[in-house]
Amino acid sequence: MSRPSPAPDSITTLPAHLDAQAALRREAHDWMPYRVDQCSYARGPLRQRISSCRTCGTEDAPVGVCDACAVSCHAEHDLVELFTRRDFTCDCPTSHRARCALLGAAQPRNTGNTYGRNFLGEFCRCERGKRYDPMDEAESMIECLACQDWFHESCLNLQDPCNPIPADTDTSSTTSSSTIESPLLPSTAYAHLVCSGCITAHPLLQRYAGTQGWCMVVPRENVDPAAAPEWAERWDVIGRREPSPPSSTKRARSPHGSPLVKRPRLSSSSPTATPPTPTSAAPKPCTLPAPNPLAQRILASFAASAAANADAAVPPSSSARARGDVFLLPSARENICTCASCMPDVQTLPFPLEDEPEYEPVEDSPGTLPCPPPPLVGFPLIPSPA
Ligand SMILES: [Zn+2]
Ligand SMILES: [Zn+2]
Ligand SMILES: [Zn+2]
Ligand SMILES: [Zn+2]
Ligand SMILES: [Zn+2]
């Protein structure tokens, strides 16, 4: 008995191969309208868009690649889009598993890059985040300015965490999946998120939490949950007012966009970067606000629960409790006190006061797609040395 035998995968006609390459390039151009023939490695650490390649990387040795390498060297690999990362150098030319199609010769390994579980495709603090799939994820995720991890709005208490948006909105369930609640704070209302883990790890951030411009979602007092079915009836946001800039220490206001919101296939991402402004040499008065007692209580409780639960350094997402995440209004970051006594703490902040501009490769014109040097995709993996 015979079966029709498909053509072996290894045999491809040249026209079919070229067609496939052209289609891949068109798809790549839609995804990223930049030239894809220049790896950013030689520029050193940059604030740039990065993808983790799980085909080339391992748990112990993750590999983050620039946009050009993602398209030109790893197009058929298992990529996790990580959006913009600070101080990152492309790992593609340093990878022992695959040769960089753009730089060719193996380069020294990067020692300054930092990695995390995002490189393994795990995000947020919840079980759902461990199986993150951009095609299935229906809920907006917000990036922490400090650790650059991504969190579901419901895991940030912006929406009811007991009733997150179902991943499959076409589910036949009778729940009203079409009525997506608007979050307590829409992403247009704040400029950055700093997650509670990063807040409690830094004394200056902890001091600012819950003060003007440093919003925190807190439970309303004396509310009977049975009588207040709506999330917004049970939770409040403190710190909603912009801090008034002190006249003597005012820095240039910068145009801030809303925070980076992770959505599948986001085409262009970065908020407008701020040019550096010279710091004044005149002595500055300290502008640290008085601590917010409620925020301090919440953060102390978060730190205690994290210490007691060392395996999961955050409370389980199912618990409807205050978590201590902080949402920075647009002027909050630029008004961080830089007086002489605060400066040592400012210098150890887990993020810069002003972002450097995001590196962007030269824009490509759709009609003149460059043809990167062969092999474009699917170059063989080089076995790692034993
Ligand atoms: Zn690269
Ligand atoms: Zn790869
Ligand atoms: Zn490469
Ligand atoms: Zn989550
Ligand atoms: Zn964080």
Ligand SMILES: [Zn+2]
């Ligand atoms: Zn100060």
